[in-house]
Amino acid sequence: xxxxxGEGKGTKPAVRRSYKIxxxxxxxxxxxxxxxxxxxxRAPVLRDMMDAYGNxxxxxxxxxxxxxxxxDDVAQEVFLAAYNGLYGFxxxxxxxxxxLTITRNKALHVVQSAxxxxxxxxxRIVRKDAAPSAEANALEGMENHALWEAVLRLPxxxxxxxxxxxxxxxxxxxxxxxxxISEGTVKSRSHRAKKQLNAMLSEDGKGEEA
Numbered sequence: 001x002x003x004x005x006g007e008g009k010g011t012k013p014a015v016r017r018s019y020k021i022x023x024x025x026x027x028x029x030x031x032x033x034x035x036x037x038x039x040x041x042r043a044p045v046l047r048d049m050m051d052a053y054g055n056x057x058x059x060x061x062x063x064x065x066x067x068x069x070x071x072d073d074v075a076q077e078v079f080l081a082a083y084n085g086l087y088g089f090x091x092x093x094x095x096x097x098x099x100l101t102i103t104r105n106k107a108l109h110v111v112q113s114a115x116x117x118x119x120x121x122x123x124r125i126v127r128k129d130a131a132p133s134a135e136a137n138a139l140e141g142m143e144n145h146a147l148w149e150a151v152l153r154l155p156x157x158x159x160x161x162x163x164x165x166x167x168x169x170x171x172x173x174x175x176x177x178x179x180x181i182s183e184g185t186v187k188s189r190s191h192r193a194k195k196q197l198n199a200m201l202s203e204d205g206k207g208e209e210a
Contacts, residue, residue: 030095038087046083053096054079056168057103063163064107066152074106081106097174100164104178111156150200158193161186 033045054075061074081102089098151159160179164170176183 030091033086033089033091033095040087042083042086045086046079049082049095049099050079053099056096057099060100060103060163060168061107063152063159063167064104064156065110070107070110074103074110077106078102093177094174096168097170097178100168100170101178104160147201150197153200154193154196158189158196161189162193162197165190 057078058071058075061071061078062068065071065074078099082099093101151162154162161175164175164178170178172183172186176186179186181189
């Protein structure tokens with residue numbers, strides 16, 4: 001079952017970065033993908049992908065659209081597209097990167113074709129696994145509601161970089177490839193995103209003290 005952002009109670013966000021060597025899909029336990037030819041039963045493959053990455057797809061769609069119902073629709077479209085594209089996938093990138101790229105394309109189409117009202121994230125974001133970096137620990141120590149409400153207020157180009165880095169643990173190279181920008185631009189956006197985030201959180205803190 002896909003657990004979405006906002007589900008889970010009484011737990012601080014585990015906003016963590018996974019430090020791992022970048023590997024292609026065939027080294028992730030998806031080696032059988034290279035054997036998929038026309039006529040191969042794709043249903044079990046799709047179930048494996050949904051079990052492994054359903055949460056990531058839905059949550060990323062939500063970060064981009066800010067609407068749960070839109071994230072539902074996007075997630076369905078993503079796995080339908082993945083199902084239809086399985087025969088052509090040969091492990092040139094990680095499965096996660098491939099699915100998140102499809103998610104981004106589908107979600108941005110939704111954002112661009114409909115009026116997206118601003119919403120507030122009121123529940124807690126729950127993540128598990130991976131060892132935290134120093135910055136992730138600092139983020140995790142902040143009040144969850146204030147942190148992620150501020151992240152959602154960032155411009156999309158900054159919000160995406162933070163989410164892909166700290167929430168999904170993608171490498172610099174993977175983020176650049178997914179967003180179709182240079183690694184230098186990723187670094188620049190990440191720096192500006194953190195600067196804006198800190199400014200917003202500081203301003204919110206002053207407002208609470210007043």
